[in-house]
Amino acid sequence: MAEAHQAVGFQFTVRPDGVDFKLSQEVIKNIYLSGVTAWKKKAIQFKRCGYFESFICFYVVIDKGGVLHFLSRDSLLSYHGWIFESHGKMSTSTKVWLCLVKMFSGRRPLLYSFQASLPRLPVPSVDDTIHRYLESVRPLLDNEQYNKMELLASDFKENKAAQLQRCLILKSWWATNYVSDWWEEYIYLRGRSPIMVNSNFYIMDLLYVTPTHRQAARAGNVVHAMLQYRRKLERGELAPLRALGTVPMCSTQMERMFNTTRIPGIETDFVQHLTDRKHLVVFHKGRFFQVWLYTGGRHLLPSELETQFQRILNDTSEPQPGELKLAALTAGYRYIQTKNTLKKQVISLDAIESAAFFLTLDDEPQGYDPAKTNSLDSYAKSLLHGKCYDRWFDKSFTLISYPNGKMGVNVEHSWADAPIVGHMWEYILATDCFHLGYTEEGHCKGDVNKNLPHPTRLQWQIPNECQNVIETSYLSAKQIADDVDFHGYLFAEFGKGLIKKCRTSPDAFIQLALQLAQFRDQHVFCLTYESSMTRMFRDGRTETVRSCTSEAVAFVRAMEDAGATNAQRLALFRKAAEKHQNMYRLAMTGSGIDRHLFCLYIVSKYLGVDSPFLTKVLSEPWKLSTSQTPQQQLNLVDINKFPKYVCGGGGFGPVADDGYGVSYIIVGENLITFHISSKFSSPDTDSYRFGQHIQKAMLDIQALFKPENDKTAQNAKYVHLENGKKHI
Incomplete structure (x- = not known):
């Protein structure tokens, strides 16, 4: 939730002195220790829970041509094609894959039954990561700024990236996850600033x-x-x-x-x-x-x-x-x-x-x-x-x-x-x-x-x-x-149920509403952080989804353009929502942007390689940091039968001095809670005001899905939010 604050504010304190040979030794040593730590974890898990890496666990499958293949459980769980398929349109291969997963999962698997068979987080190619990065910053930079960034990226790719990438690939072979131990150490544990508000989060x-x-x-x-x-x-x-x-x-x-x-x-x-x-x-x-x-x-x-x-x-x-x-x-x-x-x-x-x-x-x-x-x-x-x-x-x-x-x-x-x-x-x-x-x-x-x-x-x-x-x-x-300016409110005008009837992702709907609210609040677009999980991989934690895309910007501009029709706005909304969903899927399946660049930066510091491109990327401010808190992971309570037994979700402190932190939870079919934080000391932010913008943005987007003769959205009376004006 609060990791974006550390992700842009950490200081790299381990930079060994000496000649290149010694620097290379240092990074190899660090990679070696990462692997040792990972194998120690496996040994402890085996001792406590009785499971360990299985190299001989495999299944026999027959392809369409009648040819026998050996399929390990590791490779079975490496398939992620299902996540890119349209909702309700599952392919035959995915159906077969799901049947195999269910078949070999057992009737009552324990918590760690699949742990040893989870695939390792793949290292994306440098070309793909840089391409996605440049695409993500294009709507935030003018032509001159973007051209400079392209030159920095090109210089990095041609002169320094290959050496750094080799180290990451080596680590991915040896350690169970090439990101997680460095993420924990450099984003969290090496931070010397207070963890209260800046890192810790809460649940209601x-x-x-x-x-x-x-x-x-x-x-x-x-x-x-x-x-x-x-x-x-x-x-x-x-x-x-x-x-x-x-x-x-x-x-x-x-x-x-x-x-x-x-x-x-x-x-x-x-x-x-x-x-x-x-x-x-x-x-x-x-x-x-x-x-x-x-x-x-x-x-x-x-x-x-x-x-x-x-x-x-x-x-x-x-x-x-x-x-x-x-x-x-x-x-x-x-x-x-x-x-x-x-x-x-x-x-x-x-x-x-x-x-x-x-x-x-x-x-x-x-x-x-x-x-x-x-x-x-x-x-x-x-x-x-x-x-x-x-x-x-x-x-x-x-x-x-x-x-x-x-x-x-x-x-x-x-x-x-x-x-x-x-x-x-x-x-x-x-x-x-x-x-x-x-x-x-x-x-x-x-x-x-x-x-x-x-x-x-x-x-x-x-x-x-x-x-x-x-x-x-x-x-x-x-x-x-x-200095924490906090505002929380319950959005009860509609929820997941209505959004699904609009044939769009609830998360994409809310993220685009946040982009519209941000623009109305600040009159500019900003780098936006949404946390996604990578826990389909061994020792996976999170990845960043950069929600402010060119498609989202085009949609927001159309919403603010009095000359645009609702049909045009709706078409741009669907395009932006699909783009957001695809980025989220890429992040979940190991093809994100920021964790790869972060690890390249860590290796560059160990090797003493100065990279203006990586330094620029790692210093960019996230003025809007967002996170969705999951609900009903265990399905222990039927909230349709017991609608009052719902959790209020959780939140975190402001990420930037002049930005917002927003956590939201989709509660059942008809309620969404928002937790908004900023700083009183900033003259540019106001959590209550931003909450009003979010509410209006949600209702304005909802109105796009109504017939043109339905004036309900235009005449709707906004519910009274439960916060007073900002006080310093």
Whole structure:
């Protein structure tokens, strides 16, 4: 979600000195280590889950001529032709392929059953990548600027690209994924700026339903559901992640969901993942408590967890000196020097960093309330940054519990992307509401065990100089948080159902609406980032879809041209939507632009090769960063039968100082939620204003699909958005 901020703002800090031979040794060494890491992962997975790369797994198939062929499962899953076919028009070859995939998937495959058979992410050709790149920037540059960019690209392709490309191909042969380890290290872990707002993202609770208004009870059920999920995850008992319910996707990111912390370092952080952790750390009113999650060899029951959390809520002790804002260290600039001064607190600090996850029992109610203006905005900002000292931003995720029973999650981004956490969150909400449940009084079901040992206060002796650093970190984090201009609203005029009747992709529809809204807001077009996934490949993460295309620009200009007819606009819309869909498909199947260029840039730095073209590409600002949060990955709840049990989605902070971050979630057939962020300090942006532009753009595009004599769209009264005007 928030990766675009790091993608344009990272600094390459590993550039070895010396002659070319030594530089070449350095890149070969790095590629070698990438492969070693990948093979270590395989060994660990085999030890834990009992699967490993199978070189002899194959199937016999017969072609039309009656010739026998050996088809490995790897090659079977390498077929991506289905994704380029029109919806509802599946070819015979794709039907046969789907039958083979289903046939050899087994009746009840485990989470990691397909992991060893997923194909490797292919390295695109330099010619294709540069061609697509130049095509993507053409609508954003004038003729002189574009000609200069063409010259830079041509010089790079002729003089430097071949050497860099060979290194990437070598890495793709040796490592399981030529992008992911460098992406994690250089985009996330080497960043020295605050991860609060700039990198971490959030996910909301159910919009319309609060199962219980008792804070301790809700936390008890949710934590218990998380422990159930963790156990299934560790045993590989969850169903494999699949596209279309059939095509396997990579599950590697899920391995580090629990027992994981981002540990600060001098030049780079690292992700510490431990085996089964048996405790949780809870923050409440400036105090840290350790809560054991097991008793007698089993998980604590929801009622037992409720008892423990209620004991913490009832505790009236005061924070120790320096304890109140200690977590602000994780909100500000990376804090390795300060952490070194806390070595005497190794037991307490280790308790936090080794915990299964971090829980905050907040003391201010939040949540969406239609009767309260700005309630969604306040809720989102609380999840995104809170008070800047009441979330441990370095934990894989911080679970946040509010006094009115609402919940939410703040997620550290380096270890995984939003769909992975969304998968877990869907399981939690469904288990909480439909399996565990509550008593009539709102308590967790089950007997209350009052003999459990009380939660333990973590002890701190924080030196004065460290307290000063904590305060400095807090003030810098607060400045960032106060600058976040957030607006969230629920678009209920229509949803996926109507868009599909228009015979177009819902994602393309929304992306073109965002382009129209952006132009109306800023009066110029800008480089636009949409996150796509590459998890059909082993260890895949994301790729960028550059949504501001020449076709999209032509459509937007027609919408703003009073002389254009609706028929002309609709034709341009369909052309732009098809272009967007094709780009999305290319990104998903390993033929994107930005990850390839990013890795070429990394190799160039290792080799000491200066490339004005790559430097220019990697420094381009993404003034509009967008992401769709997936919904109904598990299909545990029928939202047609239970329309109130829908999640509000999630969002992230502003990517550029003078740009917008937009996350959207398509909820069922009739609702789309938008999460918009920008900065108050920018005189050019206003999140509420941009939300109005999005709403009008959505309705204006919808009107194109109506008969000309239907004046409904022209006379429609826009629903009142739930935010006030921008205040600085």
